[in-house]
Amino acid sequence: MSRGALATDAARLALRGIRMGWQQRNVLDGVDLEVRAGELVAILGASGAGKSTLLRIAAGLIAPAAGEVHVDGERLEGTRPDVALAFQDPCLLPWLSVERNVAFGLNFRRQPALARGIREARVATALQAVGLAHAAHFAPRQLSGGMAQRTALARALAREPRTLLLDEPFGALDEVTRADMQRLLLQVVRDTQAATLLVTHDIDEALLVSDRVCVLGRGGIALDLAIDVPAPRDAQVQALGALRVRLVSALHESMARTAAPQS
Structure with missing residues (x-):
């Protein structure tokens, strides 16, 4: 891998033979994917390819029609406290402060019982990790778009996830803020060694942050491409350009085959 050896060769998140359909059409049809600890895998695909559906299956929010999800070797039968999911919309509750938004959900039924001091320590650590310790008592209306996304990421981190799932989390941000969040994401993955699955529509984002791009x-994984490019990646124009061509070609091919009439 380009950013050093992974913590383990064993898959922390494994999706095996995942099938899911809507309106008599298989959107996902036999998806196999593994993500190891400390690995960041980006998912690209055309609109309607099932990217967000796959992420929700991996989170245990919906059950696949067929196939299995395994987390740390255990079959997933619903949501788990050590699997965190963040969306493009930060989904902050406007009547709660930043720190209370980050703490939200830590005392839910499926979460392990935590003493108040431990919850407060987790929230403080998560806010520190995303650079928002100074904004703990801010209201959501006082936050910029980037700060709101940092808060959403902190909320996921407060759960101390071993698996982190991200559904286009930076898609609505401006270019400068998005670059800052991408750097933060890389730091978070390095520090936590979370197995991370990132759904994105941005090929360049995938190339900059990922160990692999799928x-x-x-209905399945049309291409699984290792991104073995040294840092700083944004300076590796030629290498990234060649990989970008392969990804664009795979996207066009998969879109063409999906659109072709079935015989």
């Missing part, structure tokens, strides 16, 4: 198409 193109979802034809």
Whole structure:
């Protein structure tokens, strides 16, 4: 891997033979994917390819029609406290402060019982990790878009996840803020060694942050591409350009086959 050896060769998150359909059409049709500890895998695909559906299956929010999800070797039967999911919309509750938004959910039924001091320590650590310790008592209306996304990421980190799932979390941000959040994400993955699955529509984002990029198409993984490019990646124009061509080609091919009439 380009950013050093992973913590273990064993898959922390494993999706095996995942199938899911809508309106008599298999959107996901036999998806196999593994993510190891400390690995960041990006998922690209055309609109309707099932990227967000796959992420929700990995989170245990919906059950696949067929196939299995395993986390740390155990079959997933619903949501787990050590699997965190963050969306493009930060989903902050406007009547709660930043720190209370980050703490939200830590005392839910499926979460392990935590003493008040431990919850407060987790929240403080998460806010420190995303650079928002100074904004703990801010209201959501006082936050910029980037700060709101940092708060959402802190909320996920407060759960101390071993698996982190991100659904286009930076898609609504401006270019400068998005670059800052991408750097923060890399730091978070390095520090926590969370197995991380990132759904994105941005090829360049995938190339900059990922250890692998998977193109979802034809119901499965059409391409699983290792990104073995040294840092700083944004300076590796030629290497990234060649990989970008492969990803664009795979996306176009998968879209063409999906659109083709079935015989």
